[in-house]
Amino acid sequence: MIEVQDVSLTYHGAGTSALSNVSLSVHPGESVAIAGASGSGKTTLLRLLNGLRLPSSGRVVVDEMDTANEKHVWEIRRRVGLIFQNPDNQLVSTTVEREIAFGMENLGLDRAEMRERISDVLSRLSLESLRDRPPHHLSGGEKQRVAVAAVLAMRPTYLLLDEPTSLLDALGRREVWSIIAGLAEDASCAVVHVTQFPEEIALATRVLVLDGGKLVFDGRPLDLFGAASDLRNWGLKRPPAMAIADELRANGITIPASVATLDELVLAVSRDESREGGV
Numbered sequence: 001m002i003e004v005q006d007v008s009l010t011y012h013g014a015g016t017s018a019l020s021n022v023s024l025s026v027h028p029g030e031s032v033a034i035a036g037a038s039g040s041g042k043t044t045l046l047r048l049l050n051g052l053r054l055p056s057s058g059r060v061v062v063d064e065m066d067t068a069n070e071k072h073v074w075e076i077r078r079r080v081g082l083i084f085q086n087p088d089n090q091l092v093s094t095t096v097e098r099e100i101a102f103g104m105e106n107l108g109l110d111r112a113e114m115r116e117r118i119s120d121v122l123s124r125l126s127l128e129s130l131r132d133r134p135p136h137h138l139s140g141g142e143k144q145r146v147a148v149a150a151v152l153a154m155r156p157t158y159l160l161l162d163e164p165t166s167l168l169d170a171l172g173r174r175e176v177w178s179i180i181a182g183l184a185e186d187a188s189c190a191v192v193h194v195t196q197f198p199e200e201i202a203l204a205t206r207v208l209v210l211d212g213g214k215l216v217f218d219g220r221p222l223d224l225f226g227a228a229s230d231l232r233n234w235g236l237k238r239p240p241a242m243a244i245a246d247e248l249r250a251n252g253i254t255i256p257a258s259v260a261t262l263d264e265l266v267l268a269v270s271r272d273e274s275r276e277g278g279v
């Protein structure tokens with residue numbers, strides 16, 4: 001479990017706190033989205049979770065290890081993997097295979113174990129055909145998949161992703177998102193994911209909302225999207241599928257309240273049609 005205990009952080013020279021009195025915990029296997037307007041403190045919170053930043057006050061504890069204790073730094077980095085917004089800031093090697101091996105080299109694994117883990121993540125992320133390619137020649141979505149593979153090869157307990165799809169086109173976004181959704185389902189690793197896309201928030205089991213460095217919501221995505229006036233104040237939008245579902249309901253089509261994504265909407269509409277004996 002990662003515990004954030006009454007944490008505040010003020011950057012050097014800044015007049016206001018980037019985070020104020022934030023408390024929360026993240027459990028293994030959870031799928032958590034972090035949302036909030038630009039500057040609300042999302043990236044700061046992720047960096048606190050793996051000890052890249054230390055709190056000005058309060059504590060962050062990863063599996064009983066305080067991130068402020070220097071002797072735990074490497075173990076915490078291994079357990080808590082971080083994927084940046086721009087994969088170019090993360091990829092350093094000349095081939096995809098070497099990139100995946102790079103992160104593992106500090107773990108003291110033997111060659112056979114490393115080879116096994118490389119094959120495992122190449123197949124899980126559908127990267128086998130790119131194994132010998134230089135990462136910097138790949139598409140944005142492919143690069144982000146390589147960055148995720150390199151972190152997963154270290155077998156983290158928690159995977160943090162900072163807007164990993166925001167620089168990608170729609171196709172790359174779907175590619176990376178389906179991988180994140182698969183990881184969250186697999187439940188061997190908690191996924192904590194900063195995103196500005198309402199449809200991505202809807203797929204998480206829990207969402208945290210930051211506003212001006214304060215944690216203002218911690219609950220289910222459907223409950224968040226039900227709170228329309230707060231949403232606007234926090235710079236968030238409902239998923240388009242929910243607005244379409246409202247229109248359809250107004251026209252007498254039965255759509256369950258849980259529908260938040262386009263896939264779920266299509267399924268609900270086809271069920272309603274089959275009940276009516278339509279197409």
Ligand SMILES: Nc1ncnc2c1ncn2[C@@H]1O[C@H](COP(=O)(O)OP(=O)(O)OP(=O)(O)O)[C@@H](O)[C@H]1O
Binds near residue numbers: 043
């Ligand atoms: N290295 C830094 N030094 C000083 N201030 C910083 C630093 N990094 C962030 N800040 C400030 O801290 C606040 C929170 O920033 P943070 O990057 O965590 O927000 P964010 O929610 O990730 O924003 P965005 O959606 O734009 O990525 C902002 O006011 C920002 O200007």
Ligand SMILES: [Mg+2]
Binds near residue numbers: 042043
């Ligand atoms: Mg950010």
